[in-house]
Amino acid sequence: MLGRNPSKQARSLRAAYAVAVARVRAQLELFALELSPPVFQNARVPCGILDRAATPPAQSAQELPESVDVAVVGAGYCGLSAARALAKRGVKVAVLEAETFGWGASSRNGGMVLTGMKLPVPTLIKRYGTESARKMYAASLESIDLVEQIVREENIDCDFSRCGHLEVACKQAHFDGYEESAALIKREFNHELRIIPKSGLRGEIGSDIYFGGMVDEASAGLNPARYVAGLALAAQRAGASLYDHARVISVESETNNNARRFRVQTSKGTLTAREIILASGAYTTNATPALRKKIIPIGSYIIATEVLPADLARELSPRNRMIYDSKHFLCYYRLTPDNRMLFGGRAAFFPETENTVRRSAEILRRGMITVYPQLRHAEVEFVWGGTLDFTLDVMPHAGKIEGMYFAAGFAGHGVAAATWFGAKLAGLICGDPHDIPFDGIKFLAAPLGLRSGNTWALPLAGAWYKILDWLT
Numbered sequence: 468m469l470g471r472n473p474s475k476q477a478r479s480l481r482a483a484y485a486v487a488v489a490r491v492r493a494q495l496e497l498f499a500l501e502l503s504p505p506v507f508q509n510a511r512v513p514c515g516i517l518d519r520a521a522t523p524p525a526q527s528a529q530e531l532p533e534s535v536d537v538a539v540v541g542a543g544y545c546g547l548s549a550a551r552a553l554a555k556r557g558v559k560v561a562v563l564e565a566e567t568f569g570w571g572a573s574s575r576n577g578g579m580v581l582t583g584m585k586l587p588v589p590t591l592i593k594r595y596g597t598e599s600a601r602k603m604y605a606a607s608l609e610s611i612d613l614v615e616q617i618v619r620e621e622n623i624d625c626d627f628s629r630c631g632h633l634e635v636a637c638k639q640a641h642f643d644g645y646e647e648s649a650a651l652i653k654r655e656f657n658h659e660l661r662i663i664p665k666s667g668l669r670g671e672i673g674s675d676i677y678f679g680g681m682v683d684e685a686s687a688g689l690n691p692a693r694y695v696a697g698l699a700l701a702a703q704r705a706g707a708s709l710y711d712h713a714r715v716i717s718v719e720s721e722t723n724n725n726a727r728r729f730r731v732q733t734s735k736g737t738l739t740a741r742e743i744i745l746a747s748g749a750y751t752t753n754a755t756p757a758l759r760k761k762i763i764p765i766g767s768y769i770i771a772t773e774v775l776p777a778d779l780a781r782e783l784s785p786r787n788r789m790i791y792d793s794k795h796f797l798c799y800y801r802l803t804p805d806n807r808m809l810f811g812g813r814a815a816f817f818p819e820t821e822n823t824v825r826r827s828a829e830i831l832r833r834g835m836i837t838v839y840p841q842l843r844h845a846e847v848e849f850v851w852g853g854t855l856d857f858t859l860d861v862m863p864h865a866g867k868i869e870g871m872y873f874a875a876g877f878a879g880h881g882v883a884a885a886t887w888f889g890a891k892l893a894g895l896i897c898g899d900p901h902d903i904p905f906d907g908i909k910f911l912a913a914p915l916g917l918r919s920g921n922t923w924a925l926p927l928a929g930a931w932y933k934i935l936d937w938l939t
């Protein structure tokens with residue numbers, strides 16, 4: 468029985484049938500693969516593909532100074548962008564990094580420089596109102612411009628390219644929502660997104676499992692490890708002092724002659740600072756417990772295949788977009804400039820360990836072959852993991868905590884957002900007007916069981932999102 472619009476119903480039945488056939492075929496291929504030994508067993512753990520190509524990190528300064536104007540905790544995009552901006556304005560700044568420069572999420576991510584935020588625009592508007600949501604969205608566009616400007620000004624060789632992103636719909640209902648979202652974003656934010664019906668998807672992606680897509684040409688891609696290395700060199704050139712293997716152990720506020728300063732104890736010695744910027748992201752430690760308890764550290768994992776033949780790479784991603792799907796438990800993927808397929812996702816929710824990395828490799832490989840059966844024989848050469856900083860409301864937050872500046876909660880948008888927030892915090896310290904649209908949002912602590920160092924409830928959160936993906 469066909470309803471009032473038989474041709475439309477017949478088309479969607481045909482589309483659903485084609486998707487079901489593609490999925491069954493992919494499952495059968497996977498089943499066949501499971502009978503053979505895992506291809507990833509020779510993959511190198513942890514990461515290499517991206518930072519192998521990175522320029523050498525900036526030289527660490529030797530001795531800690533006795534005092535600085537600003538001490539920055541963490542040398543990822545946020546801390547280094549802040550340090551660069553402060554040093555350019557003549558501020559004496561020291562960056563204290565527990566490991567090596569860019570060691571955290573900033574060298575391990577997918578290199579997607581994305582518009583918008585983790586939360587969909589209708590949710591943003593519902594929660595914060597149109598005016599605030601407009602400012603937040605504008606900040607996301609501005610942050611991509613800032614990354615582009617820094618890359619150009621500092622001559623950072625990181626393959627930055629405005630290649631756009633493609634979001635693909637895993638269900639018809641998700642695709643139906645795209646039309647609504649794109650119209651809302653055009654009307655309220657004057658920003659154009661393009662809807663790609665299922666019939667046009669092959670021009671964007673060499674996969675038949677999706678129900679359609681949405682393209683944003685403003686997004687970009689880059690090599691994350693090269694970008695963070697370039698940012699470190701740029702901060703250093705501007706006059707910032709960078710200290711690696713300088714883990715901050717404690718920060719105490721003290722008042723002398725009515726002037727407040729912070730005493731920062733590190734594994735390399737002690738210094739005092741007029742202001743502190745906490746830019747320690749998902750790796751925030753007990754040195755700053757007030758911030759740590761607000762961050763939900765979530766693992767994300769990536770595999771990269773061998774270098775693919777050029778025609779196969781073109782078939783998989785004809786426009787070289789940054790691609791992610793519409794699920795809560797999402798997959799994100801892209802080609803690297805040397806034509807590897809880089810495929811990531813929240814295969815395990817726990818922060819990375821050798822064990823979660825290894826298990827994730829096989830899960831991700833299955834996911835990759837479900838999307839791209841063409842890659843069933845491609846060797847997975849690299850696998851790695853990192854930790855993202857989520858917050859309870861899935862929003863970025865910035866401001867002051869116990870007198871210290873901080874920014875956190877960038878989730879999967881930190882390449883652009885962390886760069887932008889770092890520069891904004893530097894501006895606040897230098898007396899710029901306070902115009903961070905995220906500042907007024909209440910920053911609640913993470914529930915017990917989801918906090919750094921004690922994440923026993925993460926699998927429950929993961930299961931919840933899997934159920935949501937089934938239901939919605």
Ligand SMILES: Cc1cc2nc3c(=O)[nH]c(=O)nc-3n(C[C@H](O)[C@H](O)[C@H](O)COP(=O)(O)OP(=O)(O)OC[C@H]3O[C@@H](n4cnc5c(N)ncnc54)[C@H](O)[C@@H]3O)c2cc1C
Pocket residue numbers: 540541542543544545546563564565566567569570571572573574575576577578579580581713714715716746747748749750751752754766767768769811852853854855856877878879880881882883884885
């Ligand atoms: C696998 C993966 C894929 C991702 N993909 C994308 C993507 O494609 N696009 C996107 O926009 N975002 C992505 N993200 C998120 C993005 O990488 C992060 O949001 C961003 O890098 C955060 O930058 P940051 O400077 O805040 O923190 P980080 O880069 O994590 O840096 C924090 C640093 O602080 C240091 N630190 C912590 N505590 C101390 C201490 N006590 N003393 C001294 N140093 C300390 C750590 O060692 C660390 O180096 C991804 C993340 C992961 C893990």
